[in-house]
Amino acid sequence: MRFAENNRISHRQLFRQIILVFPAPFLLCLFKNGEMLGVNAMAGTILAAVLLSFYVIWLIRLAPAYGELSRMTGNITVRFIGLFFLLYVILSAAFLADLLAKVIPQSLISGISGKWLSLLAVAACSLGTHRGMQRRGRIAEISGGIFLAGILLLMILSAGQGKAEYFLETVEGTGSRFSGKWMIRDVYAFLCVFSGVGLLPFGLEKVEKQGSARKPVILAFLTVCGIVLGMQVLLPAVFGKNRLLAETYPVLPLLDGADLPGNVLARFDVIWMGFLVFGLLFSLGSLFHYGNQIAEKTKLGSGRYWIPAAGWILSLYERNGAGIEKYYGWYLAYIFVPLLLVVQIFLSVENKGRWKKKALSVSLFFFVSLMGTGCAAVExxxxxxxxxxxxxxxxxxxxxxxxxxxxxxxxxxxxxxxxxxxxxxxxxxxxxxxxxxxxxxxxxxxxxxxxxxxxxxxxxxxxxxxxxxxxxxxxxxxxxxxxxxxxxxxxxxxxxxxxxxxxxxxxxxxxxxxxxxxxxxxxxxxxxxxxxxxxxxxxxxxxxxxxxxxxxxxxxxxxxx
Known part of the structure; x- marks a missing residue:
């Protein structure tokens, strides 16, 4: 078993960190009310996976430019770039905090306000954002493989509930015929939710053999795309088209029907939710760690405390009954992704350099405390x-x-x-x-x-x-x-x-x-x-x-x- 040295993480640890960050938010949010399902969405996922593979190669070559922002650009420019990425970090953290406030009371802990649960999650995930990369790599080393194995096992168990006629309802139903226009729309939607990969160059300096990191990174993103593609087959086969249109989070009831002889898995959906919550917490902690490092490197001071606070406060914002969930997708599609490409093209023509960046973070103890409290804090x-x-x-x-x-x-x-x-x-x-x-x-x-x-x-x-x-x-x-x-x-x-x-x-x-x-x-x-x-x-x-x-x-x- 090979571990990285000198406060660097190995390619395996990098792979497992990516696996921990992306699947949980995707599984919960991509398929709301029948979105990202059908022939066009499946084709879009495959095409997006190909585009992501080439995009990752470009990002790895772009990493030195990220590392020399303060040297090769002026103070105003470097602060603008820092604020641009920090806005993404804060809005993404608000979105995840809002998501945790909804799904935890719904499936794990009732009787406690979701707002207070999200506050605890934000506080716990903000701890240790200043710690070294290798410590976070060890967390991923231990939990990443278990997380991936658990997700795949749960999908296999759910596959036994699927029916071919349910799947065909979605594939052959009205509006599900292949269309280039709708496929392109789904490709862009998938790339938007994957836009967090744009932060990858900030962390590559702490990866051993940075130049050859493309293989594990591409493999990690292809694995995530494979999980999404599997869900695009599994969810219609288990629920059928009309049921999916009525479900806000169709992944949550996916394993409600899982059962084995002896009633072994009568409430296995709680374990399923445990994996999802763990992934959400890891993603949230990763955002805080990235935010703190970006703030320091772009001369905006330490973001150790104010970034988590801003994310949680923004998660509480509502206007006309609509919160961050409603506006976040629009922000990604029309602001962040287009400007991200502009920023990266700008950096790609600058001199190469090196960026010191610590990677992803998670609060394991909060996950354990959540799972240990029972279903409703009632004996x-x-x-x-x-x-x-x-x-x-x-x-x-x-x-x-x-x-x-x-x-x-x-x-x-x-x-x-x-x-x-x-x-x-x-x-x-x-x-x-x-x-x-x-x-x-x-x-x-x-x-x-x-x-x-x-x-x-x-x-x-x-x-x-x-x-x-x-x-x-x-x-x-x-x-x-x-x-x-x-x-x-x-x-x-x-x-x-x-x-x-x-x-x-x-x-x-x-x-x-x-x-x-x-x-x-x-x-x-x-x-x-x-x-x-x-x-x-x-x-x-x-x-x-x-x-x-x-x-x-x-x-x-x-x-x-």
Whole structure:
């Protein structure tokens, strides 16, 4: 195993730093509401990868010019170039801070304001921005390979959920036919989001054998492009066209349906989010490190403190309900990328030199602290874990039933006089009001992350009612999409039924579905399949029915029997 010496990083460490910086923001933001998908986008990604390869070669040759800015240009020019790059750093940091403020409360930690979480992220990532390149290289040495392996593994696991007909919906749908005009648009969009590579020359002096660094750098960017291309195939195959158009961050629910025998990966989406958050934090720390070095080298003083502060404050800015997310793409496309090319052409005709620059940074301890805090900063014993959720119609509007097994039964410590299965029933004009009723009347936090089945009363199958219920479930971020769906005309009886082993309806129905050999298993309907058809035509697939017959709970799978 070969390591770099003399405070320089090896080509392998440079490769892993690039791998840590780009994939997470790309996976979260490139595919919002069906963007960058289809034939034109895939062709655009391939062409952009080719253009990036040539661009990287030019950047490596341009590195000496970056290093002699203060010597070969006047004070005004060097400060202008410094402010130009610092503006990009601050706006990019604001964008990432805003992204963290949205995705962490949605998928990892609820009950804490996203603004405070982003402040903690910014503060943690700003630490150590002045430290040496080799220390950061060692961080990438340890975590870069694991990060890449984790992303690829998660994509492989998700591939098993894909369907050819879903993919063809996107490829063959209206507006998805090959068009040179739209392909060029997608190429430019991809190059804009990759524009951070323009900062690469600032860091090349601290890379050993700088002149031969093009191979690992090109390989790193081709790897990122390969991940994006894989997602352009995977997302349509898993979700279908209409579902993607309705998803703001389609990557987040990607692994909600991942499962292995024994329910091993029932909540593997939390691990998926862990990788993404780690990548976002590394990217944010890298921006702060670059900003500090650029400020010092362009005679603008130290940016160790004011750059992170400016980035976080700007992430809070909103105008007419639109924040940095709305304006950032426009800034890249119409200001930063065109002017970046002008600046680089200007530098390319100047004398060669050398630039001292430290590379990328990340705050690992903040990532660990995030992952260790649990899902909502609420202790497990202070939560309620429904295994089955029932929905019906009441005189007030709607009714929800939550079925929870007694934990004493689960651990073998039950008492004969106690009811082993508890059912909580709440009613309200809509599902949001039911949530408010729960929060006013129950002392425990409602955790739907362990939900196994959803049971709809027949009255919920009307167009208006099913739409209201699915939209409610969609905004419940902890509900996995591998949950099985059933319907019944006996909602109350089904939820108060007790199995021979004192099992709850949730455990029993999941057992019927999964605890069979391959030839005996029935084809159940998952929440993901229901979402897909609902976004297609507003209907639901045929859902298995369940009813109570004496002491038995029976299920009709229809044609799957």
């Amino acid at each position: 497990p014993e202070k939560r309620m874990y429904p295994l089955a959720l029932g929905a019906g119609v009441s005189e007030e509007g709607f009714v929800l039933k939550y079925a929870m097994p007694d934990m004493n039964v689960t651990t073998g410590q039950e008492k004969p006089e106690e009811d082993p299965v508890s059912v909580l029933t709440l009613a309200g004009r809509n599902f949001q009001e039911i949530e408010k009723v729960y929060n006013r009347s129950q002392e425990k936090f409602l955790d739907l992350g362990h939900l196994q089945v959803v049971i709809l009363d027949e009255s919920m199958l009307t167009e208006e009612n099913r739409k209201a219920f699915l939209e409610y479930l969609k905004q419940e971020e902890h509900v996995g999409e591998d949950v099985y769906m059933f319907r019944t005309g006996m909602l109350g009886e089904v939820f108060h039924w007790k199995g021979a082993e004192e099992s709850s309806v949730g455990e029993y129905l999941q057992g019927i579905q999964e605890n069979r050999t391959t030839g005996q298993q029935k084809k159940g309907v998952t929440l993901r399949e229901a979402y897909h058809q609902f976004y297609q035509d507003g209907t639901l697939p045929w859902i298995p029915s369940v009813w109570v017959n004496g002491d038995l709970l029976e299920v009709d799978y229809g044609s799957a029997e």
